[in-house]
Amino acid sequence: MSTTVTEAGAPPARLPLSDVLARHRTALIGGLALVALLLGALLLGGGAWPARFSVDLSGPLGDASDWIIDNRDSHPLFLYFFGHVSNAVVLSVRAVYLVLLAAGWAGVTAGAGLVAWRLAGLRPALTAVAAFGVCGLLGMWVPTMQTLALMVVAVAASVLLGLVLGLAAGLSDRVHRALRPVLDTMQVLPAFAYLLPVVLVFGIGVPAAVLATVVYAAPPMARLTALGLRGADAGVLEAAASLGATGRQRLLTARLPLARKELLLGVNQSIMMALSMAVIASVIGAGGLGDRVYQALASVDVGAALAAGVPVVLLAVVLDRVTAAAGARIGAAPARGTGLGWAAAAAGTVAAALVGRSAGRLSWPDAWTVDVAAFVNRAVDWMTAHLYSGVPVIGGTADWAARFTTWVLDPVRDGLRWLPWWTVLLLVAVLALLVGTWRTAATAVLAMVAIGVLGVWDPALDTLSQVLAAVAVTLVAGVATGVAAGRSSRLERLLRPVLDVFQTMPQFVYLIPVVALFGVGRAPAVAAAVVYALPAVVRITTQGMRAVDPVVMESSRSLGATARQQLWRVQLPLARPALLLAVNQGVVLVLAVVIIGGLVGGGALGYEVVFGLAQGDLATGLVAGAAIVCLGLMLDRVTQPAGKEHHDA
Amino acid sequence: MRRRTIAAATAFGLLALTGCGAADMTKQSSPYADAHGARTVTLSVQSWVGAQANAAVARYLLEHELGYRVDTVQIDEVPAWDALSQGRVDAILEDWGHPEQEQRYVEDKKTIVPGGELGVTGHIGWFVPKYFADAHPDVTDWKHLNAYADRLRTAESGGKGQLLDGSPSYVTNDKALVKNLDLDYQVVFSGSEAAQITQIKQFAKEKKPFLTYWYKPQWLFEQVPMTEVKLPAYEEGCDADPEKVACAYPHTPLRKFLNARFADRGGRAAAFLKHFRWTTRAQNEVALMIADQKLSPEEAAERWVRKNGPIWRAWLPK
Numbered sequence: 001m002s003t004t005v006t007e008a009g010a011p012p013a014r015l016p017l018s019d020v021l022a023r024h025r026t027a028l029i030g031g032l033a034l035v036a037l038l039l040g041a042l043l044l045g046g047g048a049w050p051a052r053f054s055v056d057l058s059g060p061l062g063d064a065s066d067w068i069i070d071n072r073d074s075h076p077l078f079l080y081f082f083g084h085v086s087n088a089v090v091l092s093v094r095a096v097y098l099v100l101l102a103a104g105w106a107g108v109t110a111g112a113g114l115v116a117w118r119l120a121g122l123r124p125a126l127t128a129v130a131a132f133g134v135c136g137l138l139g140m141w142v143p144t145m146q147t148l149a150l151m152v153v154a155v156a157a158s159v160l161l162g163l164v165l166g167l168a169a170g171l172s173d174r175v176h177r178a179l180r181p182v183l184d185t186m187q188v189l190p191a192f193a194y195l196l197p198v199v200l201v202f203g204i205g206v207p208a209a210v211l212a213t214v215v216y217a218a219p220p221m222a223r224l225t226a227l228g229l230r231g232a233d234a235g236v237l238e239a240a241a242s243l244g245a246t247g248r249q250r251l252l253t254a255r256l257p258l259a260r261k262e263l264l265l266g267v268n269q270s271i272m273m274a275l276s277m278a279v280i281a282s283v284i285g286a287g288g289l290g291d292r293v294y295q296a297l298a299s300v301d302v303g304a305a306l307a308a309g310v311p312v313v314l315l316a317v318v319l320d321r322v323t324a325a326a327g328a329r330i331g332a333a334p335a336r337g338t339g340l341g342w343a344a345a346a347a348g349t350v351a352a353a354l355v356g357r358s359a360g361r362l363s364w365p366d367a368w369t370v371d372v373a374a375f376v377n378r379a380v381d382w383m384t385a386h387l388y389s390g391v392p393v394i395g396g397t398a399d400w401a402a403r404f405t406t407w408v409l410d411p412v413r414d415g416l417r418w419l420p421w422w423t424v425l426l427l428v429a430v431l432a433l434l435v436g437t438w439r440t441a442a443t444a445v446l447a448m449v450a451i452g453v454l455g456v457w458d459p460a461l462d463t464l465s466q467v468l469a470a471v472a473v474t475l476v477a478g479v480a481t482g483v484a485a486g487r488s489s490r491l492e493r494l495l496r497p498v499l500d501v502f503q504t505m506p507q508f509v510y511l512i513p514v515v516a517l518f519g520v521g522r523a524p525a526v527a528a529a530v531v532y533a534l535p536a537v538v539r540i541t542t543q544g545m546r547a548v549d550p551v552v553m554e555s556s557r558s559l560g561a562t563a564r565q566q567l568w569r570v571q572l573p574l575a576r577p578a579l580l581l582a583v584n585q586g587v588v589l590v591l592a593v594v595i596i597g598g599l600v601g602g603g604a605l606g607y608e609v610v611f612g613l614a615q616g617d618l619a620t621g622l623v624a625g626a627a628i629v630c631l632g633l634m635l636d637r638v639t640q641p642a643g644k645e646h647h648d649a
Numbered sequence: 650m651r652r653r654t655i656a657a658a659t660a661f662g663l664l665a666l667t668g669c670g671a672a673d674m675t676k677q678s679s680p681y682a683d684a685h686g687a688r689t690v691t692l693s694v695q696s697w698v699g700a701q702a703n704a705a706v707a708r709y710l711l712e713h714e715l716g717y718r719v720d721t722v723q724i725d726e727v728p729a730w731d732a733l734s735q736g737r738v739d740a741i742l743e744d745w746g747h748p749e750q751e752q753r754y755v756e757d758k759k760t761i762v763p764g765g766e767l768g769v770t771g772h773i774g775w776f777v778p779k780y781f782a783d784a785h786p787d788v789t790d791w792k793h794l795n796a797y798a799d800r801l802r803t804a805e806s807g808g809k810g811q812l813l814d815g816s817p818s819y820v821t822n823d824k825a826l827v828k829n830l831d832l833d834y835q836v837v838f839s840g841s842e843a844a845q846i847t848q849i850k851q852f853a854k855e856k857k858p859f860l861t862y863w864y865k866p867q868w869l870f871e872q873v874p875m876t877e878v879k880l881p882a883y884e885e886g887c888d889a890d891p892e893k894v895a896c897a898y899p900h901t902p903l904r905k906f907l908n909a910r911f912a913d914r915g916g917r918a919a920a921f922l923k924h925f926r927w928t929t930r931a932q933n934e935v936a937l938m939i940a941d942q943k944l945s946p947e948e949a950a951e952r953w954v955r956k957n958g959p960i961w962r963a964w965l966p967k
Contacts, residue, residue: 090680203731204724204731291723295701298841384851401804402804405804405805515844516847516851601844603838607838610840611817613728
């Protein structure tokens with residue numbers, strides 16, 4: 001792992017104590033760790049987390065679960081609060097769905113194209129029309145509309161909630177301080193971990209799916225709103241105040257307009273998060289496209305899963321492009337005749353809907369669908385038939401998986417479990433201190449302690465070992481690719497669409513091909529995690545390499561540095577913040593998929609969450625979910641560079 | 650001033666949420682139901698293909714013969730009971746026996762009613778591939794399993810033989826069985842049936858030996874013939890204590906369950922689902938078309954329906 005760089009050379013005579021501490025940080029941390037190690041060895045001995053320090057929650061959690069099920073149709077809390085929430089969700093999703101159905105495929109496609117045109121320009125508009133066309137061609141029109149209806153409601157709720165929270169945090173320091181740790185935690189939460197409590201309260205179905213999505217998608221909006229409000233130019237605010245504007249006027253006329261870039265970015269982020277949740281939420285009855293993916297995977301039908309996954313990707317691409325382009329337009333001179341343009345767009349949509357309606361073609365015609373599933377399945381079959389084993393010299397993928405399991409995963413897991421429990425805590429503390437601050441270290445250690453107290457120390461270390469192995473592979477492959485792409489524009493252009501697709505493809509779609517290639521077990525879970533996390537790492541590395549000041553590059557070249565020297569001596573050290581961010585992102589993404597790996601034999605915490613969901617067993621599922629949250633917190637804090645404290649979003 | 654506005658807004662919000670009377674969310678249907686005046690039936694489909702076959706045929710007939718719109722939702726077994734009780738789904742067509750849920754929802758809350766038998770008998774057991782059983786006939790008795798443990802080792806089973814288990818939602822006593830029968834095996838949970846099937850197929854392609862938790866009826870038997878391993882015989886109540894189970898799994902007649910309100914007011918759809926009753930062979934035929942020939946469930950159902958008129962006509966309400 002990386003260490004804080006300490007400058008060589010003799011210190012000047014008198015330094016304040018804090019400077020001395022900062023200068024000898026690494027040595028200090030090392031010394032303290034050594035002392036702790038000795039003390040621990042003497043006082044605590046070895047072994048896994050001692051049972052006397054853990055709490056068994058299965059009794060109370062089981063009771064809570066029974067109570068909820070028994071009282072869901074009678075207790076006032078449910079009748080007068082959750083019931084109305086649930087009702088509101090069902091009504092709004094239904095309303096949107098009916099509007100979409102009434103518009104018919106012609107109306108929806110035309111409407112999407114026209115709105116994209118007004119907001120973002122001609123190219124995004126064409127993309128939107130093409131995307132909806134493909135959804136129909138794949139025979140996924142109705143599921144797409146169901147998912148779209150759910151997304152519209154979920155995104156609207158997320159944006160509203162995020163806006164309210166963000167406003168509060170942006171205007172009040174106290175709220176900001178209270179909200180920060182919550183939002184930080186939400187950011188690293190694997191969605192899979194909190195499906196169970198939502199299901200328990202709302203039952204399987206759309207309300208639970210929408211609420212889980214809102215919980216997942218609102219935090220980025222809140223963060224970015226707060227960031228935008230806090231970052232407003234003090235000079236402008238001062239000017240507004242001196243003109244006698246009241247607090248509310250200042251907010252509405254100065255602070256919010258100044259923050260609109262962040263606000264739009266927040267909307268964009270919320271949409272992307274919500275869409276990535278669309279498929280995961282199918283596990284709790286979201287219906288729509290996610291459910292098609294989930295059902296196809298049950299019959300090992302990768303082709304059909306892909307046919308349902310592609311519309312998700314397309315929706316994501318369209319919404320991303322449109323909101324991003326709309327964001328980029330802000331600040332440009334306002335176009336003339338906007339009202340007229342919008343009127344034209346609305347008229348066009350209505351006209352298309354009416355034409356579709358009068359032609360009696362409300363739903364997508366069955367004759368216009370293309371079956372891609374068979375083709376994809378043949379390709380997958382061929383791959384698995386020829387790559388699984390018996391490939392000369394290098395061996396098949398199954399052999400690799402077995403070797404990876406025996407030589408990497410097993411030693412790492414057994415090593416972690418062999419370590420006395422307190423040395424794991426110590427290790428976490430030292431790593432977090434070296435990379436981050438005292439505060440991040442404290443959070444990380446407390447998170448690990450919580451895992452021990454919850455009584456899931458062993459499975460958590462198993463999950464941790466998978467995360468570590470996957471992160472190592474991801475970083476080696478991702479940084480290498482990122483460095484290459486950072487140095488060659490052509491490679492970057494080639495890679496970009498591939499990365500886009502891999503990043504938005506629902507994680508579930510990866511699961512079956514990896515089983516076909518790597519068998520059941522931890523190896524396929526790791527493989528799926530690597531595939532999922534790779535794009536982000538590649539992207540961040542590329543950006544970091546690109547951001548290196550060209551003047552520095554030029555001057556190093558003129559000093560006679562070779563390309564290799566330039567890379568190792570100039571570019572990589574200067575891109576260090578980006579690389580650290582890549583590690584941080586990689587860890588969080590890998591964890592999210594390693595958990596889903598419970599569905600393909602990854603075992604450990606992921607399996608316990610799956611088990612809890614499948615059996616409606618709150619005690620197992622919730623404890624494992626909480627442990628995952630703690631693990632995520634720990635991993636995030638350990639890899640969080642000190643500077644990131646001020647780098648929101 | 651600001652504080653008062655906020656307080657007023659909060660109060661109003663709470664009032665809006667709570668003031669308009671009680672809302673029982675356990676009596677809410679799916680937002681996608683009954684769009685455009687169509688009558689909709691929502692069926693729960695479990696993740697295994699046999700259940701998909703039931704749902705596909707029921708759906709085809711409901712849509713083409715009775716004029717309903719059918720939504721299917723994939724839900725695991727236990728949560729499906731909860732969803733059924735809430736009316737989020739109208740029917741479960743294949744239940745493998747959940748006495749605890751039956752007590753809670755059928756006996757106590759009366760939100761679910763039994764819908765008769767499906768006509769298929771389910772059985773869970775341990776299976777080895779036929780090619781392995783033919784070469785080593787004594788492997789089909791649990792007493793000899795330990796002798797083969799080293800041949801069934803994998804990277805995941807940590808030095809012991811591997812007993813491949815499936816989805817966490819399935820009924821299983823395997824961990825207890827391995828312990829109580831003193832077997833040198835490690836239960837490896839594949840986490841989903843899809844993963845388990847993929848793994849079994851890969852093993853079979855290589856003619857490698859394996860030992861797996863599996864169940865009948867299942868279409869995979871047509872592709873990968875398997876022989877059951879004999880466990881100590883099942884007796885009524887021998888599986889009462891999950892920690893101490895040391896006997897085989899029972900043979901379970903699979904049953905249908907309907908939401909109580911749907912059974913009451915579901916009209917022809919409810920009557921049809923109550924009459925729906927077929928055989929293991931018929932179910933396998935459809936399941937095989939879905940999972941093996943990769944037909945879409947609709948297409949598979951259509952093919953079966955075209956050939957088997959006399960069977961399904963008896964299910965239609967008069």
